[in-house]
Amino acid sequence: RAKKSGRGTVTMATQEIVLEARRLLRLDAELRAAMHHGEFTLHYQPIVDAASGEAFAVEALLRWEREGVVQMSPGEFVPYAEESGLISTIGLWVMRRACLQVNAWNRANRPDRPLRVTVNISTVHIAQPTFVDDVRQILEDIGFPPELLILEVTETFATLDLAASVCIGTALSEVGVSLWLDDFGTGYSSLEYLRQLPVEVVKLDRSFLTDISTDPGARRFIASIVQLCRSIGREPLAEGVEQEQQRQVLLDLGCSAMQGYLFARPVPVEHLVDAVRPLPPQARDADGGRTA
Ligand code: C2E
Ligand code: MG
Ligand code: MG
Numbered sequence: 001r002a003k004k005s006g007r008g009t010v011t012m013a014t015q016e017i018v019l020e021a022r023r024l025l026r027l028d029a030e031l032r033a034a035m036h037h038g039e040f041t042l043h044y045q046p047i048v049d050a051a052s053g054e055a056f057a058v059e060a061l062l063r064w065e066r067e068g069v070v071q072m073s074p075g076e077f078v079p080y081a082e083e084s085g086l087i088s089t090i091g092l093w094v095m096r097r098a099c100l101q102v103n104a105w106n107r108a109n110r111p112d113r114p115l116r117v118t119v120n121i122s123t124v125h126i127a128q129p130t131f132v133d134d135v136r137q138i139l140e141d142i143g144f145p146p147e148l149l150i151l152e153v154t155e156t157f158a159t160l161d162l163a164a165s166v167c168i169g170t171a172l173s174e175v176g177v178s179l180w181l182d183d184f185g186t187g188y189s190s191l192e193y194l195r196q197l198p199v200e201v202v203k204l205d206r207s208f209l210t211d212i213s214t215d216p217g218a219r220r221f222i223a224s225i226v227q228l229c230r231s232i233g234r235e236p237l238a239e240g241v242e243q244e245q246q247r248q249v250l251l252d253l254g255c256s257a258m259q260g261y262l263f264a265r266p267v268p269v270e271h272l273v274d275a276v277r278p279l280p281p282q283a284r285d286a287d288g289g290r291t292a
């Protein structure tokens with residue numbers, strides 16, 4: 001745009017950059033204050049085996065609220081926290097909090113079949129040299145079983161060099177913690193990377209689910225992705241399942257690990273008992289049922 005219309009537009013672009021830099025500074029200060037004042041909380045969304053209807057894990061999702069009012073969604077503020085570097089501090093807080101809350105929940109509710117918990121980890125954070133030690137320390141402090149902790153990484157993890165990613169993945173698996181690949185299909189996806197990185201589960205982005213119950217092409221497409229995951233020993237998991245028909249198609253394809261509003265919305269830990277209770281078949285509806 002600057003090239004097209006000369007100097008006036010260059011000034012505009014410069015102003016935009018200055019505004020964006022100011023926004024980053026202001027948000028960084030606000031996020032630090034939010035952290036300090038305890039305005040972050042976690043919600044948990046069940047991840048289910050849709051064949052049996054039983055939840056086997058929950059995803060921890062960050063919420064920023066001041067006096068009960070949502071300030072901004074994580075999709076909006078996480079990129080800023082990544083840019084300022086604050087995401088590493090936030091990430092450790094999330095991990096510690098999730099392990100504490102799920103540990104207590106498991107002891108009180110399901111000591112025999114404890115839920116696993118997944119935590120979203122930013123690539124900026126996982127690339128820190130102390131990351132693996134920090135994870136080990138948190139697990140030790142809390143006495144959290146490492147095999148119950150899962151770290152979700154995104155495809156940007158692949159923008160580190162593959163050797164470094166594999167090295168971090170291997171170090172984590174030695175600690176006993178699993179890696180899942182989040183939002184597969186939304187970004188730059190190197191299949192070679194998918195094959196080499198030690199990820200247990202591949203979360204298929206919800207954009208794959210569009211029209212799968214009506215469009216045979218869309219259905220064949222996701223069928224081949226599910227097949228691809230299986231062929232390299234990775235378990236596919238469908239994100240953002242909202243409709244009963246989607247659930248049925250996925251089950252027919254042999255992809256039974258699912259997450260989405262059809263089963264439950266993210267809820268505070270106090271409501272998790274209700275959220276993980278399987279719905280009776282006739283009550284299945286993404287809009288109805290138990291929401292936060
Ligand atoms: P994500 O990790 O892919 O999480 C799934 C998002 O989809 C969540 O949004 C969840 O509420 C939403 N979702 C779940 N089921 C459905 C459904 O059936 N339909 C639709 N339309 N959406 C569904 P949320 O909580 O707003 O989080 C957005 C993103 O923010 C996350 O995407 C993740 O990338 C990031 N995020 C959230 N918490 C954290 C965190 O603690 N650390 C980091 N680094 N990122 C986080
Ligand atoms: Mg996630
Ligand atoms: Mg996702």
Ligand code: MG
Pocket residue numbers: 183
């Ligand atoms: Mg996402």
